[in-house]
Amino acid sequence: QSALTQPPSVSGSPGQSVTISCTGTSSDVGSYSRVSWYQQTPGTAPRVMIYEVTKRPSGVPDRFSGSKSGNTASLTISGLQTEDEADYYCSLYTSSSTWVFGGGTKLTVL
Amino acid sequence: QVQLRESGPGLLKPSQTLSLTCSVSGGSISGGGYHFGWIRQHPGKGLEWIANIYYTGSTYYNPSLKSRVTISLDTSKKQFSLKLTSVTAADTAVYYCARVYWGLYFDYWGQGTLVTVSS
Numbered sequence: 001q002s003a004l005t006q007p008p009s010v011s012g013s014p015g016q017s018v019t020i021s022c023t024g025t026s027s028d029v030g031s032y033s034r035v036s037w038y039q040q041t042p043g044t045a046p047r048v049m050i051y052e053v054t055k056r057p058s059g060v061p062d063r064f065s066g067s068k069s070g071n072t073a074s075l076t077i078s079g080l081q082t083e084d085e086a087d088y089y090c091s092l093y094t095s096s097s098t099w100v101f102g103g104g105t106k107l108t109v110l
Numbered sequence: 111q112v113q114l115r116e117s118g119p120g121l122l123k124p125s126q127t128l129s130l131t132c133s134v135s136g137g138s139i140s141g142g143g144y145h146f147g148w149i150r151q152h153p154g155k156g157l158e159w160i161a162n163i164y165y166t167g168s169t170y171y172n173p174s175l176k177s178r179v180t181i182s183l184d185t186s187k188k189q190f191s192l193k194l195t196s197v198t199a200a201d202t203a204v205y206y207c208a209r210v211y212w213g214l215y216f217d218y219w220g221q222g223t224l225v226t227v228s229s
Contacts, residue, residue, distance in 0.1 A: 003156075034213070034214060036214065036215040036216075038157075038216070040157075044221075045206055045208075045219035045220065045221060045222055046157065046206075046216070046219060047219075048215045048216060048217060051214045051215040052214060057215075057217070089156060089157050091157075091159075091215075091216075093213060093214070096170075097162070097170045098159070098162075098170050098171075098172065098173075099147070099159040099162070100159065101149075101156060101157040101158065101159060102156070103156045104155075104156040104157070
């Protein structure tokens with residue numbers, strides 16, 4: 001299984017919006033909705049921010065939203081805050097009951 | 111509140127077997143809806159899924175590691191374990207255990223344990 005493709009880094013200023021992409025293929029991201037997104041700050045375990053492409057677990061601010069178009073899923077953070085600076089990973093639960101992660105994107109809040 | 115905690119040796123020599131245990135508290139380890147897994151993160155790198163196990167005992171492995179990995183579940187102790195054989199320096203990583211919520215996402219994670227492979 002191949003890792004999902006994410007940009008290594010993105011940046012934005014407080015208050016702005018940023019979007020992180022997660023590209024797979026028509027056989028994985030393009031076919032299934034079990035895409036989730038995780039936020040990880042240094043020295044801590046990942047935290048789920050989005051699941052099933054668009055759903056937010058309880059406690060996640062509504063500034064975080066997810067979407068999918070074709071073979072690419074996206075995480076958008078609106079109203080960027082300094083505490084959003086972190087690494088973000090997409091993940092997919094595949095039809096083979098395995099999981100695959102994206103390579104991760106470092107978000108810098110300028 | 112569900113909590114997961116990894117335990118095991120932090121230092122191994124090449125060719126040895128890595129054995130880690132994850133203890134689950136505050137929630138059920140058996141019954142429908144949940145399964146459990148291991149994820150690792152090489153220093154300064156991204157996340158790599160290793161294996162999952164369902165409460166039924168069904169197991170699933172990352173194809174790239176499958177030949178060396180075994181995941182098991184002990185419901186009586188509320189623990190699940192990882193064994194990785196023939197380790198090399200490339201297996202040096204932080205190893206996380208985590209719970210999967212209804213096949214949708216990893217909802218609870220351990221704090222992670224650093225395993226270093228060095229002669």
